[in-house]
Amino acid sequence: MPFQHLTLPKVDNLPATDHLSESWHQWSQREIDALTLAVAAKRPLLVRGEPGTGKTQLARAAANHLGWALESVTIHSRYEPQDLLYRFDAVKRLADAQLRDVGADWLVKRKAGYWEPGPLWRAFGWRSAVRYGSCRSLAAKPAPKGHVLLIDEIDKAEADLPNALLEVLGQRSFRIPALNLAVGGPDQPLPLVIITTNEERELPPAFLRRCVVLNLDAGAQTYAHFLLERGKAHFSKVAKLRPKPLMDEAVLKEAARQLDQDRRNAQEANLPPPGVAEYLDLLYALHDLAPGDEAAQLDWLKKLKDYAFRKHGRVEGHPELDQHPPAEGAAGAERGEA
Numbered sequence: 001m002p003f004q005h006l007t008l009p010k011v012d013n014l015p016a017t018d019h020l021s022e023s024w025h026q027w028s029q030r031e032i033d034a035l036t037l038a039v040a041a042k043r044p045l046l047v048r049g050e051p052g053t054g055k056t057q058l059a060r061a062a063a064n065h066l067g068w069a070l071e072s073v074t075i076h077s078r079y080e081p082q083d084l085l086y087r088f089d090a091v092k093r094l095a096d097a098q099l100r101d102v103g104a105d106w107l108v109k110r111k112a113g114y115w116e117p118g119p120l121w122r123a124f125g126w127r128s129a130v131r132y133g134s135c136r137s138l139a140a141k142p143a144p145k146g147h148v149l150l151i152d153e154i155d156k157a158e159a160d161l162p163n164a165l166l167e168v169l170g171q172r173s174f175r176i177p178a179l180n181l182a183v184g185g186p187d188q189p190l191p192l193v194i195i196t197t198n199e200e201r202e203l204p205p206a207f208l209r210r211c212v213v214l215n216l217d218a219g220a221q222t223y224a225h226f227l228l229e230r231g232k233a234h235f236s237k238v239a240k241l242r243p244k245p246l247m248d249e250a251v252l253k254e255a256a257r258q259l260d261q262d263r264r265n266a267q268e269a270n271l272p273p274p275g276v277a278e279y280l281d282l283l284y285a286l287h288d289l290a291p292g293d294e295a296a297q298l299d300w301l302k303k304l305k306d307y308a309f310r311k312h313g314r315v316e317g318h319p320e321l322d323q324h325p326p327a328e329g330a331a332g333a334e335r336g337e338a
Helices: 029-041 055-066 090-097 104-114 119-124 133-138 160-171 205-209 223-235 249-268 276-289 294-309 328-334
Strands: 011-014 023-026 045-048 069-074 086-088 115-117 147-152 173-176 181-184 192-197 212-215
Touching: 011 055, 023 055, 023 223, 029 045, 029 192, 029 212, 045 055, 055 069, 055 147, 055 192, 069 119, 090 104, 115 133, 119 147, 119 160, 119 173, 119 181, 160 173, 160 205, 223 249, 223 276, 249 276, 249 294, 276 294
Parallel strands: 045 192, 045 212, 069 147, 147 192
Antiparallel strands: 011 023, 086 115, 173 181
16 A cells, blocks of 8 residues: 555655645654555545645645646535536537538537546546647646546535535546546546545535545644644754754744634634634744744744734624734723723
């Protein structure tokens, strides 16, 4: 199995691509075990967790480790199940058919341009996908060794999309009747499918039963320690990859402590709490503002933390959530206290 031989601690450098900046991934044993099971069981891996916990990055790290191509799609509310398979440009086809002096043979030659392979087609049937749409520009390049398919934020979709996806993943293939084409099948290498959810919408029970599920959360450790470990993956010393730390651990700890406090305050007020995404955004800002200067970074942290962690405006009865809480005397005067 391709993941079971990973040994901890392990941090991988994820090189920049045309669409993604350079990043770092700190592997956990839970991630390794969940991926090992998903590959062995030939099931998709559903990764649950709040924004910023590394769900999307896990797919990128898996593709990097395997040396496979990463196919990704981010789901939105208007995404249709068929979009995962292909899109057909009927308007362009109709416009071509209405041109003067255009025969049926010419339309047949143009057919490949009307079809745009979706992420499932590219992942399950690369050899046929490169004959259609924008994928034709990739036909001359070597075929990938394999594919990691990332379906990001599936909870944004209506229930019919996970159900339709369930059928394709169960059969590991699908047909395009208009082309008389079968995509996938037993003779094709299976992609590793990783699906993420931010838990904004409950997923169908039948869909959950067909997935290996990994919950990315703090677990038994404190949330501040959970944050600190992710901060270390991005900024601490890494053998052979990062000989010197990019940020002192004292800054990472103080930022984690501040966010943990603001997070608990937000939860007590029944408001969406800040999390890993806000923590890392602020750390990268501190690094850019004062690279290598711990004292200056701590000063900037005091000035900027409220804008990163407190985003709800003034909340009645919770002055601790204000970006600029009133002084004690002023607060007492507002409440009519002597």
